[in-house]
Amino acid sequence: MTYKITNLNYILGVLVLALLGACTVGNQAQLPTPAPIPASFSESGPKADSAAAVGKVQWRAYFTDAYLVSLIDSALQHNPDALAAVQQVEMARSEVTYTRGLLRPQLQAVASAGVDRYGDYTMDGVGNYDTNFSPNINGKRRIPEPAVPDFFLGLRSSWEIDLWGKLRNYRKAAYGRYLASEEGRKLVVTSLVADVAHLYYELLALNSELEILDKNIDLQEKAVELSQLQKTAGRTTELGVQQFTAQLLNTQSLRTAKRQEIVAVQNHLNQLLGRYPQEIGGGKTISGQRIPEQIAVGLPSQMLLQRPDIRQSELLLEASKADVAAARKAFLPSLGLSPYVGLNAFKASLLFSAPASVAYGIVGGLSAPLLNRSGLKAQLSRSEVQKLQAFYAYQKAVQTGFREVMTNLRAFENFSSVSQTKAKEVEVLRNAVSTSNELYRAGYASYLEIITAQRSVLEAELDLVNTQKLVLQSTVHLYRSLGGGWQ
Known part of the structure; x- marks a missing residue:
């Protein structure tokens, strides 16, 4: 240790x-x-x-x-x-x-839709497969297989301090x-x-x-x-x-x-x-x-x-x-902040199921050119x-x-x-x-x-x-x- x-x-x-x-x-x-x-x-x-x-x-x-x-x-x-x-x-x-x-902060309204197919020998692929067998997962929370859709509707911001x-x-x-x-x-x-x-x-x-x-x-x-x-x-x-x-x-x-x-x-x-x-x-x-x-x-x-x-x-x-x-x-070095808030779900029918579909977060990073x-x-x-x-x-x-x-x-x-x-x-x-x-x-x-x-x-x-x-x-x-x- x-x-x-x-x-x-x-x-x-x-x-x-x-x-x-x-x-x-x-x-x-x-x-x-x-x-x-x-x-x-x-x-x-x-x-x-x-x-x-x-x-x-x-x-x-x-x-x-x-x-x-x-x-x-x-x-x-x-x-x-x-x-x-x-x-x-x-x-x-x-x-x-x-x-x-x-x-000033940049603010964008975002409406996006995408789909991902994870490999069986990847962390996300194994995790999604194992999650579906959990007793805590009901029908609405069950992850679609083999391709996982992703829907987002909300606001994203970027701001360089x-x-x-x-x-x-x-x-x-x-x-x-x-x-x-x-x-x-x-x-x-x-x-x-x-x-x-x-x-x-x-x-x-x-x-x-x-x-x-x-x-x-x-x-x-x-x-x-x-x-x-x-x-x-x-x-x-x-x-x-x-x-x-x-x-x-x-x-x-x-x-x-x-x-x-x-x-x-x-x-x-x-x-x-x-x-x-x-x-x-x-x-x-x-x-x-x-x-x-x-x-x-x-x-x-x-x-x-x-x-x-x-x-x-x-x-x-x-x-x-x-x-x-x-x-x-x-x-x-430059400091950047990237917050977001919106509705996020892997099924379009669940996108407006607030507050369960509400997602938010913030990412901050300090970066400087090296090479x-x-x-x-x-x-x-x-x-x-x-x-x-x-x-x-x-x-x-x-x-x-x-x-x-x-x-x-x-x-x-x-x-x-x-x-x-x-x-x-x-x-x-x-x-x-x-x-x-x-x-x-x-x-x-x-x-x-x-x-x-x-x-x-x-x-x-x-x-x-x-x-x-x-x-x-x-x-x-x-x-x-x-x-x-x-x-």
Whole structure:
């Protein structure tokens, strides 16, 4: 007897040591130390009080053109990407609900029927055969032979007790991804608002350029007529007429190409609005758009809270950390409970003979992986790698945001300066065209001087419109880079 007890203690000791060995895992990988974020977007400090950053302004207040506001509103309601982003959030919400359910007992209603034929030389076969000869067994309790039916009607439950927090970490990871999907939806909205505004300003600029070309074509047609009159009067040659005509044809070809650019931009803008190609009008002209005199960018720390892509990367990083924690705790023993209650009998006619047919019980077990743990190790290794990927993605998002703010801030300042200079250049060149025309009529200027002056003012006017467009688009890009547009 002592020998048996000693063997039992030895076996229990081996099992305990095996369970402890199953719980051991490698050291957790540490994340690198991130580079510190600069205190401001410029060496001289923030441009204004952080509370005045444009990233906090709602897009309806930031864009003052009523027609542009209506286009953005239509895009947010009908754009396929925006609608798909909402569904992505719902998918993530369902995952949270699923992981929350893992913490609760599972309960199933069960109605089952089966039949077993036990061998004559088995414990159940011999036991059933011998039981039928017992004087305590009456007709209803006699076991059918040779096959034994089994009928059950009742409830079965299974419940894994979250001893170490593995399931809670699954839920935490799912909730983090749900919040990240919401930030992803905001990112789609921000990009959509900015893209619509960008293309709208592009369309206004193209329409303005088309008006400039039309105006220059009218002037050049008059110049052709004047050169023909000068030729008839003997004051110029056919070469002058040909030069004026060639310039006219060149401008007409530019107008045709500009019309095609307008069609392409309109079609792209219509696609963002979630509709098929159609004519798009416009509100104010490109020169009539309000350009902020001073744009406050706030502090970099504020950008971290506003930009959806940075917030999304941060939340995914936290979710990946929860995945690692859950993967590590999968090596620990798990406790499961499996209770049941219902009606059980080996004859269908006896199934509802309560309370005699009532059956209930509960099974509890503690289990831990011992052999072939390669699947758990692979999952842990994968989770560690995904955590590092999420960390680097977060660092990249922060650096990208800082770079975009700096670039777009300088673009707004520089293009605003260029626009002012170009406006002065256009004014000077327009005066030069008027002067050259008067000198040409008086015979003091050649046709080449007129052509050169007209070409110069045309190029300058087109450059001015393009620069005005770049100024407006830089304000849009700065607004997006500061995390505005999703409010």
